[in-house]
Amino acid sequence: MSILKITGGRRLDGSLRVQGAKNSTLPLLAASVLTEGLSVFRNCPRLTDVAATVRILRHVGCRVYEEGDALYVDASGPISPEVPDALMRQMRSSVIFLGALLSRCGEASLCLPGGCELGPRPVDLHLLALRTLGAEVTEAGGRLCCRAARLKGGRIDLPSPSVGATENAMLAAVLAEGSTVITGAAREPELLDLQDYLRSCGALVTGAGSGVIRICGAEKLRGGEKRILPDRIAAATWLAACAAAGGRVRLYDACPQHMAPVLHALRRMGCAVSTGENLIVLERRGDLLSPGPIVTRPHPGFPTDAQPPLMAASLKAAGTTVMIETVFESRYRHVPALRSMGADISAAGKTAVIRGVKTLHGGDVTASDLRGGAALAIAALSAEGETVLRGMEHVDRGYEDMAEALTALGGEVSLRKE
Ligand code: EPU
DSSP states (O other), rough: OOOEEEOOOOOOEEEEEBBOOHHHHHHHHHHGGGSEEEEEEEEEOOOOHHHHHHHHHHHHHHHEEETEEEEEEEOOOOOOOBBHHHHTTTTTGGGGGHHHHHHHHSEEEEEEOOOOOTTTOOOOHHHHHHHHHHHHHETTEEEEEEEOOOOOOEEEEEEEEOOHHHHHHHHHHTTTTTTTESSSOOOOHHHHHHHHHHHHHOEEEEEEETTEEEEOSSSSOOOOEEEBBBBHHHHHHHHHHHHHHEEEEEEEOGGGEEEEEHHHHHHHOOEEEEETTTEEEEOOOOOOBOOEEEBOSSTBOOOOHHHHHHHHHHHHHHHEEEEEESSSSSOOHHHHHHHTTOOOOEEEEEEEEEESOOOBBBEEEEOSSSEOOOOOOOOHHSSEEEEEEEHHHTTTTOOHHHHHHHHHOOOEEEEEEO
16 A cells, blocks of 8 residues: 655646546557457556556456557457456456457456446446347346347447447447447547547547447457557646646646646636647646636536546635536545545535635545545645645556656655555
């Protein structure tokens, strides 16, 4: 177990490279089992969730090796359709293997990801997509079994734009017989990364990012390649940290086009934000203002994953900030810890109301989930005194090395292993 110690009150000043996107890497790695060849993914972030995905790939029969920031996956050998429960439970997004293994092997057997820190994580939309393409789905003893000798293309109408269900639908459709249209698809940039990779493997896919994805099934896919896009949520976290602590940060290898609602909110808070090609610079000199109401929505709306960091940046902003979380049920679990540091927040149901305070103080707090942990680190940077942040195993799922990143930005941060 590791503990982050943060001494607050220092302005940030520094430059940082944005890591590759976690939420692009995980489905891309799962997609590689569809191919009968060698795939290479560059700009892979070093995260515990990526390591857990690699363990699943190795278990099902892929050879995986790394070289610098590249991961090579050789899926040319026989692939097993079964993922043991222990591996599935290491990472909630492992449900993405359902579509990939079903497509490749004609069957898939894995346990349900279950509820999690953010509330219930149902998979009904994933199953709707697979059943529409002809999969027979049975559930017994907490395990899901999907079968189909060969899936058949069809029209999948998603009633809400689930990212994971869209990914599973794409993975199932690329090797199905005939054409598939996915309507109501998620439009997150990570879907475009998946489309690009699948195309590099020879798949015929268009429309990712538009809400309507069209796929013409192929008999076989070859290995492909992809450079993973920058992590917009990690970038939002570092910008929110600078907004909270004051100072100036320069993020390179960033993708400002994917971050419009977050950059807009930071500007409304009084930060000067400028963007260039792959570059974002944020400067905060004066007092912070409330960003105004923030309502989380699927892309291109305000991302739910950036809500906790923005909440942390709003704690000392003048006025009242209202946040409405519409994507996940339990996304305010970091609120009690923020309150213990002097924040004035009330949260009930989907709504959180933050009344700006003059000062925050350090505390001994524990991350309850990934982005909630990031929020606590941000609050600590703008608090007086020292904060001990526990539960770093949640944070390590999505940030390459938070201590190193915050230190590079000028924060007084150290990591202690216990
Ligand atoms: N939902 C259903 N039924 C389903 C699938 C989803 O009701 O079959 C609901 C979920 O319960 C949730 C909403 O739909 O309320 C959105 O879920 P979605 O499927 O879009 O999310 P996801 O694929 O499980 C990914 C990211 C999350 C991110 C969300 C939303 C990955 C690995 N995870 O999750 O990332 O918050 O999309 O953008 O891509 C994070 O990085 O911290 C994180 C949680």
